Amino acid sequence: MAIALLSLAVIIKILTDEKDLSDSEERMLTMYNPKSLKAEEFINHEEVLDTLAFAKKNKDNTRLIDTILEKAKLGKGLTHREASVLLACDIPEKIEEMYSLAEQIKKDLYGNRIVLFAPLYLSNYCVNGCVYCPYHQKNKHISRKKLTQEDIVREVTALQDMGHKRLAIEAGEDPVNNPIEYILESIKTIYSIKHKNGAIRRVNVNIAATSVENYRKLKEAEIGTYILFQETYHKESYERLHPTGPKHDYAYHTEAMDRAMEGGIDDVGLGVLFGLELYPYEFAALLMHAEHLEAVYGVGPHTISVPRIKGADDIDPDAFDNGISDEIFAKICALIRISVPYTGMIISTRESQSVRERVLHLGVSQVSGGSRTSVGGYYSPEQEDDKSEQFDVSDTRTLDEVVKWLIEKGYIPSFCTACYREGRTGDRFMSLCKSGQIQNCCHPNALMTLKEYLEDYASPETKEIGSVLIDKEITKVPNEKVKKIAMQNLIDISNGKRDFRF
């Protein structure tokens, strides 16, 4: 079939000679190919549409749905077509099965630890015109700010004093104000700050799509994960929603992870902004992107983020008519967990406490806490009033409140950053995940980093319930040797030592 279509495309090309091809003719030239390095081939529009048609046709096909659920129980993931059938299915008892399965996979692979992080906004200067973001170039209501290195010291000190060890830095795209040299210098500054017992041990980076050379520089700067949200995979919508600036180039943006891999960054984080396009399209395409990375590099995405569009200065979320309900959002989270079991899932403070609580059960493994989404918001929280947040925060609790809440819900809040520091990235990390061995690291690391938090930053109530949790959880470490070392490390942490890891 593919050969027949290709031949047809070639014939059209010959017949039309010098003339431009029409849209439909052009489309025939692009085939779905997960191994291709071209955006329009690995996120092939026709393949997404076929997938959605297949899902719609089979949404009540209980035999097929049961077969897919059986496959999912093996914990090896699902294809975008299989997962899309489950997403389309609205049979209540089958949806319940999906939720229980997601919860089980989450427990089996991640245990009860939840990793905590905070975003750090470096600069809101941006030359792009993204219509859903208040930092778009034409917005004149907000004050433009960029942290100096001295500002970064103040911000990071404030973050360390909260207890954070893992940051995700964010900056708009602006080659004059935020060149790569500024980002690299900022990363160096962040890693260099040691205040009391504080340290930022992992800096993840969320900056605009860039060149292989710049990705290589980020790798050399020892970043953790490179995160880039696709926003929407639908090319036409993408171009409409990004009318101006370098981000308008769909292919350059969509192929960014390939350049990051080429530059040596093997932990990459995907995400779409739910609400911009129809969610079944985004869901299928997001999984196709994960399949592409796996097919070409042998390693899928390290994380997937699931932001939903939110209000902000100059942005009315109701202006976007593809918003999704909490119910659909929960279903998407559960199906991502089932489809890509080894990929961490991140949820930010865009979501309320209750929504976050629900999706923690269904597969989310990382949450932000105590976040400020404006430039300079940690050192000077009053800046939240100057309308410079990138989005309205729904969960406004402090980090200590989030930690206490997680403990009360039976989770282990973890400040672990061990993997990339131990060289466990890319396929090395994935193979440990797939063999289940990573649990021998995650669980004791969670307990040891929580212990550090309790000693250095927690309120008395959090310290009390956290200590009880550690005493209970340490007995569950299955490997006797690891348990013994971890117990000794916990004692050493009480005596002032820091930074143990497996």
Ligand code: SF4
């Ligand atoms: S989403 Fe990013 S690139 Fe777009 S306007 Fe906002 S900061 Fe700039």
Ligand code: SF4
């Ligand atoms: S051991 Fe690795 S995978 Fe586990 S929590 Fe720590 S950094 Fe994450």
